[in-house]
Amino acid sequence: MIHDGSSLIENELDLQIRRAAMAWLDQRCTDNNPLIRRDELLNDFYFEGTRLPLVDPNRGIRKPRSMVAALSILTTYTPPGRRSPYEDAPAKDGLLRYKYRGEDPQQPDNIALRRAYQWKLPLIWFYGVATGIYLPRNPVWLVGDEPQHLQFAVALDQAQLFIPHNAELDTDQRRYVERLTRKRLHQPVFRERVLQAYEKxxxxxxxxxxxxxxxxxxxxxxxxxxxxxxxxxxxxxxxxxxxxxxxxxxxxxxxxxxxxxxxxxxxxxxx
Ligand SMILES: [Zn+2]
Structure with missing residues (x-):
């Protein structure tokens, strides 16, 4: 991809904010205290003296004005008995999917995600474990764009980055990819949801x-x-x-x- 000078500078600022946000999260969310509240995500992160919310107050995809691509995605907590309509749509490559906002691939939030995909930028995934409480997973990457299904494919770690998008995997390979998903996302989310329900x-x-x-x-x-x-x-x-x-x-x-x-x-x- 060819950039003019201004977009290079914008990209550099984007990368600086992205790195700072992830470093702040890594410090804030430790093994013993991995969760973060919505109000903290809205109010507590500052970049060069300016407050920069890490989630959008109203929607799942966050693209700060000072950045060129989306910074974070969010999955809302689904209370017991209700199943999320988006969760765990099966795909033959074993990778998870994240749905577009709405049904227009050219909607600005979807474009912001597509830029993160095209430029291979790391993102933060905030996964709801109770109302207004999230388990952050970062970095994650978007590794495939599927406008026909209104979704992106997500790699949860470095190993999943090497899985070709829509690859035809044999049973063992697919089990391996799914095991990584359980370890990186499903088991930690289950643990935090249960501990929240039982008040730790x-x-x-x-x-x-x-x-x-x-x-x-x-x-x-x-x-x-x-x-x-x-x-x-x-x-x-x-x-x-x-x-x-x-x-x-x-x-x-x-x-x-x-x-x-x-x-x-x-x-x-x-x-
Ligand atoms: Zn006991």
Whole structure:
């Protein structure tokens, strides 16, 4: 692609903002505290003394005026029982898709995303885990544009960057791509959604030490693709997770969307 001088300067500023935003996020969102609130995304990041919201107040695609391409995309949290219409549309290359805004490929937000795709610019994906609370994934890249389906293909890490868009993968290759998606996105989102639903405490002993909490699956592998529903999750400390896995603990419904645990009757000789 040929740029005149002005677009080179614009590109340089775009890259500086992009790098600064990701560095700020990496500092703000650590392993122990990975989530960020919407008001922080709107108010807390500054570039050279000027506040620069990392999300758009009204829509999923964010393109600051000072940048040449989109900076971030956002997926809204879907409450239990409601399935996101966009989530996890299957594709033969195993890569996730992100839908255009509306149905016009030339809509400005879609053009802003297309520039990020054409110039291979890294983006931030804010994934909703509760109302107004997000798990950031960055960098991600747009690796394919599909105007006929009104969507872009997304690579979640360096390894997925090497998957050719719309590649015909064999079963093992496809499993590999999907395993990366689970590790980079689906499992972390499931964990944070479950911990949010259980207010970051063990359902059995109410321990609130996040580093010692797991999001346990009630039914194992019921959703090999996509993000398992929160209703299939249970926040448990490491000890009670192990006890549940060994059938020392049993389950009963709590009457709301959560599940409560109780000690299962001990049966001598039961594995
Ligand atoms: Zn516990």
């Amino acid at each position: 405490s063990c359902a059995m002993c109410h321990l609130r030490h996040v580093q010692l909490l797991d999001a346990a699956h009630i039914l194992r592998d019921s959703h090999p693709q996509g993000i398992p529903a929160v209703s299939n999750g249970l926040a448990l400390c490491k000890i009670h997770h192990a006890a549940y896995d060994k059938n020392v603990l049993g389950l009963r419904p709590a009457g709301d969307e959560r599940t409560q645990l109780e000690l299962a009757p001990f049966t001598p000789g039961l594995a």
